[in-house]
Amino acid sequence: MLPSCRDASQLASENLDTPIKGGRWLKMKLHLMMCKYCRLYQKQMDLTQKTIAALDNHNHEECGDSKSKIFEQVEASYKRSHSNK
Amino acid sequence: MKSSTSLSGFFSEPLSEEEMLKQLLAGNEAVFNSVFNSYYGAMQSVAYAIAGPIIADEVVQEAWFSAITALPKFEGRASLKSWLIRIVANEAKTRRRKENRSVSLEVMQESWATDPRFGENSHWINPSAQWHSDTPDELLSADELKDCIEKNMDKLPQNQLAALRLRDSAGLSMDELCNILDVSSSNVRVLLHRARDKVLQVVNHFQETGEC
Numbered sequence: 001m002l003p004s005c006r007d008a009s010q011l012a013s014e015n016l017d018t019p020i021k022g023g024r025w026l027k028m029k030l031h032l033m034m035c036k037y038c039r040l041y042q043k044q045m046d047l048t049q050k051t052i053a054a055l056d057n058h059n060h061e062e063c064g065d066s067k068s069k070i071f072e073q074v075e076a077s078y079k080r081s082h083s084n085k
Numbered sequence: 086m087k088s089s090t091s092l093s094g095f096f097s098e099p100l101s102e103e104e105m106l107k108q109l110l111a112g113n114e115a116v117f118n119s120v121f122n123s124y125y126g127a128m129q130s131v132a133y134a135i136a137g138p139i140i141a142d143e144v145v146q147e148a149w150f151s152a153i154t155a156l157p158k159f160e161g162r163a164s165l166k167s168w169l170i171r172i173v174a175n176e177a178k179t180r181r182r183k184e185n186r187s188v189s190l191e192v193m194q195e196s197w198a199t200d201p202r203f204g205e206n207s208h209w210i211n212p213s214a215q216w217h218s219d220t221p222d223e224l225l226s227a228d229e230l231k232d233c234i235e236k237n238m239d240k241l242p243q244n245q246l247a248a249l250r251l252r253d254s255a256g257l258s259m260d261e262l263c264n265i266l267d268v269s270s271s272n273v274r275v276l277l278h279r280a281r282d283k284v285l286q287v288v289n290h291f292q293e294t295g296e297c
Contacts, residue, residue, distance in 0.1 A: 004207035013278035037212035054221035056254035082112035
């Protein structure tokens with residue numbers, strides 16, 4: 001039996017993490033061939049994942065100078081841990 | 086701070102994990118610098134994903150302090166990266182509990198079965214609209230949409246948000262997510278799908294209406 005649209009929407013996300021194989025892949029492909037809404041959803045799911053990554057990476061860049069401050073503290077701790085020996 | 090590339094010029098070949106550990110234990114600052122630079126990004130992403138942006142830096146710093154203290158006991162059964170990720174994840178979970186943001190990382194039950202986009206036969210009755218943008222840059226060029234996504238991501242259940250950021254932002258493997266979140270692989274898949282689907286619906290609503 002082919003997956004429903006609800007199942008296909010979940011498979012669209014799963015396929016981004018672990019490529020679907022074998023019979024499940026074939027059923028998914030057949031469903032996508034017949035369902036333009038699921039084809040659109042799959043495309044949008046892919047774009048959504050990339051957008052989330054781009055959004056958080058952008059936010060990390062804004063906080064970039066904290067890395068140097070943390071390094072100073074951590075490096076000092078590392079040096080102390082060896083000067084005590 | 087020296088860059089990580091200085092190390093490759095210092096040694097003729099990349100260090101093996103075993104040699105790197107020896108150098109760290111011997112107090113080699115150049116190696117420590119390289120290790121910090123190599124794993125800082127992943128650790129920051131994990132802290133950000135679990136503890137949130139406000140205390141992420143403190144979590145990373147505390148995790149490094151803990152790692153430096155525990156380094157002599159590190160037995161090398163996991164990779165150095167996995168070990169550091171585990172330390173920062175534990176620190177982040179502890180800090181999160183202390184901050185009294187009490188939503189658990191365990192899987193939460195939701196009324197997923199009543200999604201109004203699907204009919205009784207589980208096929209679309211209210212499918213997505215066509216979007217006007219095809220790339221992340223195009224989508225994020227609209228500040229209102231960017232703010233709207235961020236606002237709605239913050240409303241996600243903590244377990245979903247953590248899974249989303251650990252996977253899609255930090256790029257951790259599914260196995261690493263299972264270990265950090267203490268859930269099965271099937272539960273991780275559910276968390277990721279629900280979180281991504283929520284963001285997709287936010288984008289879709291904005292594309293349809295121009296409003297958050």
